[in-house]
Amino acid sequence: MTYVLFDYKPGHIEARFSHEPEFDFIELRIRMTGDITTTTECDKHGRKTEPVSYQKETVDFTVYISSVFCPFKDFIRFLEAITLDVQECAFGWDPEGPEGRMHWLRRSPQDTGFLTVEWVSSKKNFSHRMMLNTRETVSTLYLAFRAFVDSPEYDPLRYEELNYGECFALVLSDASLGDLAGRLAEMNADTVERVLQSLANSVDDRHMKGPKLSFPIKHSLEASEPVEPSSKYEWVDPEWDTWDTSHRMIKLEEIFSWGGMSWYGHNLRQMRSKLIEDWLSLPEAVAARTNTT
Structure with a gap:
């Protein structure tokens, strides 16, 4: 009788926010390097065959966000929920036509989970799911957001009310x-x-x-x-x-x-999460223990 050993290595995520060329839209570009699954067959005596690895295809895509139905408070709450070690959480947004959604499913052990980003529009539809490190996911998305709104590139006149x-x-x-x-x-x-x-x-x-x-x-x-x-x-x-x-x-x-010539979004410059920032300031092992006590 043979059996199979499985080993999993999470992928890697990169993210960047930017203004679209016109109007009140903000782009979010995400690149997720594929996670790796390695299988090793063993016989009844414990002898192992050569491991076989499979890496998911890397995905690189862009979604956008409108100020009209500003979702950034929900985006922050979504990331906060991940830091609290919930089993599953999600949020969706309406960028004036298409539909966007992010979903997180925690794995065991707690330091990894599955991030799914979905996009439905008249021009393109996709659903990308990747196993990622929990801390890297929160850090990448939150710090990309803060880096953008704190940068000279961000213009409140292009998004905020x-x-x-x-x-x-x-x-x-x-x-x-x-x-x-x-x-x-x-x-x-x-x-x-x-x-x-x-x-x-x-x-x-x-x-x-x-x-x-x-x-x-x-x-x-x-x-x-x-x-x-x-x-x-x-x-x-x-x-x-x-x-x-x-x-x-x-x-x-x-x-x-008086109401100015502006858009409809929240004040992104003041949008921070003490919960996330405190969690990221802890060593990874300490943060994981904190969530289980």
């Missing part, structure tokens, strides 16, 4: 929002209207497709077009020139709170 004050602050290179308000409060209504419209134009250009540019206040003064005397103000009150500085500052605070 922002008010006009936040938008203006992002396109100003030489002043804070408070500095801008102080400067505007000293200007007449025509000039304020021109500067605010110029800033809005800079926001609009950048939030649709970049590039990630910012300008000094002087740029808005020089680039703005004169307001026709007969035109209706869109930003300031017709009585602006009769107001004192404190009244103008109150109005500017109101203007800055």
